Amino acid sequence: MTVGYTPDGKRIVRSGSGRTKTAAKAKLREIVRAVEDGHAVAEHGYTVEQAVRDWLTYGLTGRAESTIETRRILAEQHVIPALGARKLRELSAEDVDRWLAGKSRDLSTRTLQDIRSILLRSVKRAQARDKVQRNVVLLCSTPSGRTGRPSKALTFAQARALLGRDDATTYGAYVVLGLLTGARTEELRALVWADVDLTGNPDADPPVPPHMKVWRSVRLDGDTKTRKSRRTIALPSRCIAVLRAQRARMDRQRVRAGARWHGHDLVFASETGTGLDAANVRRGFRRVLTAAGIDAAEWTPRELRHSFVSLLSDSGMTVDQIARLVGHAGGSSVTELVYRKQIRPVIDDGATTMNGLFPEEQR
Template sequence: MVLDHTAALKKLKEIIRDYEDELLVSSTGYTVADAVRNWLEFGLSGWGSGTVDKCTILTNKHIIPVLGARKLVDLTADDVDRWLADKAKTLSTRTLRELRSILVRAVSRAQARDKVKRNVALLCEIPKGREGRPSKSLTLDQAEAVLKASEGTALHAYVVLSLLLGARTEELRALTWSHVDLDGTPPSIMVWRSVREGGDTKTRKSRRTLALPRRCVDALKLHRERQDVAKRAASDSWQDNDLVFTSKVGTALDAHSVRHSFRTVLKKAALNATDWTPREMRHSFVSLLSDSGVPLENISRLVGHRNTSVTETVYRKQLRPTLLEGAEAMDRIFPNS
């Protein structure tokens, strides 16, 4: 009984203090779920549809099921710490950072509307999550097997351009025929767009024009012939967006459809389909160029990086930097007796 009285007295003092500080919360029934849903509905104006979808999925899968029913005024930093620590067992550090960011933004919006007096999510550190699956690259034999397996499929030209040009998957999905020059000297493509919001490439340096290897030219010519056949078959259903890579009715490919088709190719190449993703063709491009002795500076320009340090950071496992100058000079100075 004494404990109940003490707790009640403590709560009363907190309410009085909040009232005196003009911080009394107006909506004590407002939950964490209410806050994040309000943010999703009204706080993402101007954001890309992909980002909105991602935030919605993360919220519905990881925040609302665990914290959603709790009243926002009762949410503590300890609650958030425990939630993040539990999620760290199965999620990457990057995903944990995104989850905390969503919660911080949602609570900040609620705080600005007098639903809660402070943002406890700001008091919480992001724990280290699970290590993500490391990216890897195909060997030359594996790359040849994938190229061979893709022949005769709708993804053939896509695979060829990914492996032989190192273009990002979001760049290829946005590639238009108006940016393809198969008759030029040399033949080339202009990698000027992506499926990112606004159609911009990842960075300004990513906007580049690439000469086409002969194998890419042949694949694109064959792909254009097959697309013409698909247009005639679709008739009035065809949506002409000038896109190089499309569905059977001319609409843009999404990431899921590319992954699905790529896995079919991998199975034909006798590779484990779950071990590889389309973006690792770009990693393979870097690795194969590095193995053949192409300088890092050239590789960096080809993949559209700001500088070589970005290339070294992103593709450190694919690059084989060998400093030969010193060894070669010493062999000349001190020849083997």
């Protein structure tokens, strides 16, 4: 049956086939009904693998290379081996449910969400191109997967041990700044000297302390995670000293590199001035932890931020104040949700104030 024409006028023909004449006629009637109802006739042989690979090739335009690579790996390891050979028009919600249920025994909930999203977007793209009439993935929810390792925070003793180590390296300075300012690792990697003021303006009214502008990150668009994440924060004295030493260290590296130096003005950079990638930071972070006598295998760089929140909370700072410092878009609600294990469970401001006004009488 002719179901349409290509842009150059060539007929588009669909056939109904089966083991018997009756089965072939039934397939042809399906095509007739689809055409009469105004639906495009899906290709019989188009597979899930073809849909996924088409989405990986054309559906990720504008995404960061790291994001594209992550999605490709997840598709190659979890989607294509299990469902790739299935014809897309024959894929059912039961197939997707069974696939996700099987994966839930080995994968975290977050990874399950990612692989479902890959399949959902691949089928959606195929649907928009008349390869399939409906997206059955929409009918399937993500099951709970294996519990991932919860984020942790350094204790005061561990933080003091970490800060007590020699910080005369780029990664030592990186750890100090991450722990004492709460900046995200992607924000520290993008920090430039133009956004760092180590002297401030004490004569201004009000005085301006030494500070750094957290206005950029290594994300694809160069912006911070959210609009509220753009913030200017005062620098603790320890950070000022460490950053002055880091600037002198970078000057020495620039002289040694000579013509090989890449002038990106980065605060934390390689020996030739190029930016640090996530793997560089993880390795350097673990070296600093090992030198401090902390088991490096149990920690990740992002937990410097968790430790910052925990230490401030233990010192009595309110959730609202902490939320402003770490740049949470949803304010204190996000801070409590993400860092709820580090936030003080008891709000003791009122009791502390009243104890000061009405101290307990000695009996």
